[in-house]
Amino acid sequence: MFDLDVRSRKPIYEQLVDKMKELIINDILKSDEQLPSVRTLAQQLTINPNTIQRAYRELETEGYIYSIKGKGSFVSPSSISPNEEKLKKVQGELVRLLSEAMYLGMSMEQLQKMLEEIEEAVKGGSHDD
Amino acid sequence: MFDLDVRSRKPIYEQLVDKMKELIINDILKSDEQLPSVRTLAQQLTINPNTIQRAYRELETEGYIYSIKGKGSFVSPSSISPNEEKLKKVQGELVRLLSEAMYLGMSMEQLQKMLEEIEEAVKGGSHDD
Amino acid sequence: MFDLDVRSRKPIYEQLVDKMKELIINDILKSDEQLPSVRTLAQQLTINPNTIQRAYRELETEGYIYSIKGKGSFVSPSSISPNEEKLKKVQGELVRLLSEAMYLGMSMEQLQKMLEEIEEAVKGGSHDD
Amino acid sequence: MFDLDVRSRKPIYEQLVDKMKELIINDILKSDEQLPSVRTLAQQLTINPNTIQRAYRELETEGYIYSIKGKGSFVSPSSISPNEEKLKKVQGELVRLLSEAMYLGMSMEQLQKMLEEIEEAVKGGSHDD
DNA sequence: GTGGTCTAGACCACA
DNA sequence: GTGGTCTAGACCACA
Known part of the structure; x- marks a missing residue:
């Protein structure tokens, strides 16, 4: 598990x-x-x-x-949960990580797709209870 | 600096x-x-x-x-730089971080915008200006 | 030791x-x-x-x-361990070293023998005895 | 060059x-x-x-x-050139490098082939002058 | 107790 | 002058 x-x-x-x-x-x-x-x-x-x-x-x-x-x-x-301070921090990490991913050769298309998949998982999950 | x-x-x-x-x-x-x-x-x-x-x-x-x-x-x-193994690792971290950001209230629109800004910085920068 | x-x-x-x-x-x-x-x-x-x-x-x-x-x-x-890039590098060094060994007088027979002994040590060792 | x-x-x-x-x-x-x-x-x-x-x-x-x-x-x-001491040293390095190459997944067949190619280059080269 | 980080400072190899 | 190695010693994070 x-x-x-x-x-x-x-x-x-x-x-x-x-x-x-x-x-x-x-x-x-x-x-x-x-x-x-x-x-x-x-x-x-x-x-x-x-x-x-x-x-x-x-x-x-x-x-x-x-x-x-x-x-x-x-x-x-x-x-x-919503927490301004924490969100800021996560955003900072995101920028760093996204830049690195692009530099290492990840395309915008791949990133878009990843984004959509995650959206589905997160939003989808929290609705149907 | x-x-x-x-x-x-x-x-x-x-x-x-x-x-x-x-x-x-x-x-x-x-x-x-x-x-x-x-x-x-x-x-x-x-x-x-x-x-x-x-x-x-x-x-x-x-x-x-x-x-x-x-x-x-x-x-x-x-x-x-291109490095498969490293890219895999970065992608894993990205999924985790994106999920967390969405959960903390970041909207798809914000993420899209962030993505585009980063793209401009990274791709734009590598032209020889 | x-x-x-x-x-x-x-x-x-x-x-x-x-x-x-x-x-x-x-x-x-x-x-x-x-x-x-x-x-x-x-x-x-x-x-x-x-x-x-x-x-x-x-x-x-x-x-x-x-x-x-x-x-x-x-x-x-x-x-x-398997790692393409590292293997390439080791191969390059090997070619250089083997050439030098032959130039210094090592015979094909000696090299063959050395190869077989190493094979035994490496492959033999990885069986779980 | x-x-x-x-x-x-x-x-x-x-x-x-x-x-x-x-x-x-x-x-x-x-x-x-x-x-x-x-x-x-x-x-x-x-x-x-x-x-x-x-x-x-x-x-x-x-x-x-x-x-x-x-x-x-x-x-x-x-x-x-023939130099006992130097040959010993090169042999030592060879054993180390061959072991590592095998551990990283190089097969005996590949090593054999490499050996023969080098032999040709070295012996062939020093004869035909 | 174990690995990880950091400082202060010495000395070496290379270009 | 520049990077690289090594020591001695302090202090922290984790299990």
């Missing part, structure tokens, strides 16, 4: 954060749905619980999930 | 690599143009020469620049 | 890279086996940890090993 | 040494033939004379050429 790559240069907690975001963004994890507990997930993935906790903490500060003491962690309703 | 952030989580050498790439991609640093020497740049940025060299070495292995021992460091002609 | 030559014109880190490659290629270091830690090896060889790390980083970019931050460095599964 | 690559990581003097060896090994430069003077070659290649001199010095120590004061530099008769 999470297929983490221990060999990746990207730290495991960061991979976890990205996977979680992906699941939330694509509406696979729905608003207010409860996430698996730190211990459960740690066992499932045979990963240090500290690492899971680190990921959950990160997701919480970024506004993707919220925690209730004694109950667990839950997906934030998407309306909570 | 380089506005590095020493406090950032991103290592200094990596920030430098990204800035340099940007300058090369946007054709501000032209093919075979000589870069500032390791020592000179180190003084200008008040950063240790080893850190500069680390960045230059990285840029060299990625094919963006080449270094000649007794002479200096120079921008690679862009034709050298 | 590693018999490095500090006086050699070849940098220490490069000697280390070559030795490590040899151990990996001949399957003495098996896939996913953990390498000695940077600090440990540095002590054993009485060499600066930075130099060891330089070698490990090089091996990582060449695809021979992978490093995980809090855990250690490990041998890459051999299937990851 | 010499097509040196200033962008290569290999120092220019070393590239020159290799090219010269190649020409001598393939009998394009014949025994006792006079080499271009340091100054002439420096002008032709628009390279620092010191660099040429460095290359000639290296070729002389390795026994490929000899110099006569006031007259110039000449190709050594091939009988002078």
